[in-house]
Amino acid sequence: MTETVSIGIDLGGTTIKMAIVDQQGNIVDKWEIPTDTSNNGRNISQNIADSIKEKTENGGWKLKDIDGIGIGAPGFINMENGFIFHAVNLGWKNYPLKDDLERKTGLKVVVDNDANTAALGEMWKGAGKQASDLICITLGTGIGGGIISNGTILHGANGMAGEIGHITSIVESGAPCNCGKTGCLETIASATGISRIATEGLEENLSSMLYKKWIEKGRVTAEDVFTCAAEGDDWANEVVKTITHHLGLAIANMANVINPSRIVIGGGVSKAGDHLMAPLKKVFGKYALPRVHVGADFAIASLGNDAGVIGSARLLTLRNSN
Ligand SMILES: [Zn+2]
Numbered sequence: 001m002t003e004t005v006s007i008g009i010d011l012g013g014t015t016i017k018m019a020i021v022d023q024q025g026n027i028v029d030k031w032e033i034p035t036d037t038s039n040n041g042r043n044i045s046q047n048i049a050d051s052i053k054e055k056t057e058n059g060g061w062k063l064k065d066i067d068g069i070g071i072g073a074p075g076f077i078n079m080e081n082g083f084i085f086h087a088v089n090l091g092w093k094n095y096p097l098k099d100d101l102e103r104k105t106g107l108k109v110v111v112d113n114d115a116n117t118a119a120l121g122e123m124w125k126g127a128g129k130q131a132s133d134l135i136c137i138t139l140g141t142g143i144g145g146g147i148i149s150n151g152t153i154l155h156g157a158n159g160m161a162g163e164i165g166h167i168t169s170i171v172e173s174g175a176p177c178n179c180g181k182t183g184c185l186e187t188i189a190s191a192t193g194i195s196r197i198a199t200e201g202l203e204e205n206l207s208s209m210l211y212k213k214w215i216e217k218g219r220v221t222a223e224d225v226f227t228c229a230a231e232g233d234d235w236a237n238e239v240v241k242t243i244t245h246h247l248g249l250a251i252a253n254m255a256n257v258i259n260p261s262r263i264v265i266g267g268g269v270s271k272a273g274d275h276l277m278a279p280l281k282k283v284f285g286k287y288a289l290p291r292v293h294v295g296a297d298f299a300i301a302s303l304g305n306d307a308g309v310i311g312s313a314r315l316l317t318l319r320n321s322n
Helices: 044-058 097-105 114-125 191-200 209-217 222-230 234-258 268-272 274-287 290-295 306-321
Strands: 005-011 015-021 027-034 066-073 076-078 083-087 092-095 109-113 134-139 143-149 262-266 297-300
Touching (some): 005 044, 005 114, 005 306, 015 306, 044 097, 066 097, 066 114, 097 109, 109 306, 114 134, 114 262, 143 234, 191 234, 209 234, 222 274, 268 274
Parallel strands (some): 005 066, 066 109, 262 297
Antiparallel strands (some): 083 092
16 A cells, blocks of 8 residues: 655745655655736736646656645634635635635645744654754744644644744833734844844944944844854844844743743744854853753754645645554
């Protein structure tokens, strides 16, 4: 008997990444198509169905060889029935993704939040090393978070668990956040936040390397901050200290509640490597309970863009084992 495969999908605002994944989590084939957000995203599920049909037929897969489709989607989702309440990037409002895609493909569909599927992917095949208690944090334009507890994704009462980027009480009267509140972690430790903090202090730091960067190109990025910090720039180091303080404190507080064995940091900002991780671990050690501290290892996410498709495929095997 041929072993079945799963289809993992990472649904983004500009591209839809898809992969055929075997039962061990290895990618057999992967490809992507552009996300058609015209007409309030009404063509998206048909495009996905057509693309899967073409790929699987060309690859010689029969419908019975395919376990189903796991899909990580942005926005607010009901994980039980795969109903998307609101996904701004895609134009979806009250969209029955699971039902629609099942009808169009004839395959079983499981839907979850894209930050959760990224965490699941890293846990299964990446830096998470199969840890059954894990926190995964993606530091990109915003901050995404997924929590695995006892081997399963922590969803919470209505799917909102793991919104690490919106932990507040970080700073009094902080910067406005996309969520409508102010001072969320995302306004500080995302790539956008780091760039904002660095830029806001330039006037008082006219002799800094960061100011030179700003003169050269009219902006300073999170990457500039870490590069200049590594080269000994005082202001850049000050920024790194500020952001790792807030990030490390937030992670320590979460870890004190969840007691993870693995904390995986991904996204563009994680490319800073040890320049981010060393100060972050120090702050973490300061605020985490001693037993929580010794029980938790930090790691940089290792799957990059594949985390989403691998984790989405894992949704099916997880569901089958329950
Ligand atoms: Zn927020």
